[in-house]
Amino acid sequence: MRRRSLLLTVPAGLATLAACGDDKSDSSKASDSPSPSASGPSAAPSPKIVDGPLPQVTAGTEFDEKPTVAKGSGEPSKDLAVKTLIAGSGKTVAENDFVVANYLGQVWNTGKVFDNSYDRKARLAIQLTQGQIIDGWRYALAGRKAGSRVEMAVPPTWGYGTQGNAQAGIKGTDTLVFVVDIQDAFNATSSAKGKEVPQDNADLPKVGTNTDGKAPSIEVPKTAAPKKLVAEYVLEGDGEEVAAENSVLVQYKGVLWDGGKEFDSSYANKQLVSFSLQQVVKGWAQGLTGKKVGSRVLIVIPPELGYGDNPPQGSGIKKDSVLVFSVDILAKL
Template sequence: MRRRSLLLSVPAGLVTLAACGNDKADSSKASDSGSPSAAAPSAAPSPKIVSGPLPAITAGTKFGEKPTVAKGSGAPSKDLAVKTVIAGGGRTVAENDYIQANYLGQVWATAKVFDNSYDRRTPLVIQLSRGSIIDGWRYGLVGKKVGSRVEMAVPPTWGYGPQGNTQAGIKGTDTLVFVVDIENSFNAKSSAKGKDVPQNNADLPKVGTNTDGAAPSIDVPKAAAPKNLVAEYVIEGDGPVVKAENSVLVQYKGVLWDTGKEFDSTYKRHALTSFSLQQVVKGWAQGLTGKKVGSRVLIVIPPSLGYGDNPPPNSGIKKDSVLVFSVDILAAM
């Protein structure tokens, strides 16, 4: 298990923390537990991947449209059936990448839809890693390209197992059919994308504007720290505006105002992180709300909106520290 991000290791009383064992917040916002993200770690063997059988998509056949899928005909394969219905031209998805995707899931034998993100108008953002998502997705989507529509028939072994998912109406014998539109993917090299914004205030830290996946520099001035929250664009993206109730997928680096010393970084861990803005210190929640996806944001957090006099143990953060962050907002959900 990866060590928990400092951003989620916030003392009780500063923010409300969801119960979690690592640095991944629930990013699905699914309507029920039939979401493909609702999966426990699996010991199932790697599946054989076959091309069918798969039921026909009878309506909503374009990428991004909510599909209508026929009932399965005959017995489904006992292997994992995967077909690229529409081939995209974007980057190739790898295991442990995060993907942003719209999807519909239904039961093979009945065509009963148990979950879909199209009606919620909020794509799923999830990591294709063991324990984060059902194995059918983890094996079936790796190697596909962004912009692709993929149809899969997932037997119980690589779905919810013999226990099924009673809350979603899925039996332990049900093969599940998914249509997945892969809108984007992200990995540890992902960065902000947009236009550089002038950093003309000499009293504020200057943040590097490289977008090569390496950690940006943060140069803290020899000046008194601001007493109020600072949240300014370094690179302004053109994505949707982040809302207070959103979860976000980010790259970030944090340093101390007093010393410029780095105390936390996703770049150093080579791992993105996702979390709800209701799970982090107030400075993060307030600083990212209203900013555009795709942006790099400088956030300077005074103690009253950070960790105050109760910083995380062994974090290198002293009491009443002013914190400086560079945050790349990769996705919001």
């Protein structure tokens, strides 16, 4: 089981951290609504993919517009039915990628919508990996391109199985219909792609500007650490600005000001991280608010906005440490 990000293990009372559940919670936005997240690894065989039958999308037919989908007619296929309704031209989605998407899900035979991200105005970021997402999504979305709208009908075998999903009102015999608008896809080698911003202040750490998916260097100066939060662009993207209530998908690396030792890194873990800005240390929440998607940001966090005198056990972080981060904002959710 992979190690959780230290950012999400803040001692109680020292940051705006909500309960995050188990290790899977890093890869999808916390929500009371059911999502396509899997309840555990599947032993189901690979499905045969067919092109129908599929219910008609009767309204909201444009990409990223909330769809209205007709009730299923007749018996659904026992195979996985998949159709690209709108063909995108972005990057091709691969197994193990993080997919950022809006989606709507409903039950075939009743037309009951059990979940949709459009009304929440919060896109989903979820990894196409066995045990993280239902198999129907894994097989249906792999090979599709960002910018595509995909409709699928998922039989129980590749959905929630014979146990169904009581929270969503899904029975173990229900075939599920999803419409998915693929916004983008990322993997462990994804980087920010913004415009380089001069790093002229010799009293601040200098961050590498490589965009090859490898961890950037962080050179900490041999000067006194700043007393206040620092959050400056290294690469400035041209995407949407991140708001305090948003969630983000990021790559990051963290080192100590004192000595420059690395203590945490998504690059080293080979795992992107997504989280709400209301679930992380205050320095991250404040430092990323207002920054643009596609950017690399230098954040220097004083102890009172980080871990203070109670750092996570086994982290290698001493009490009252100043923390230095390079953060690539890949997507706003």
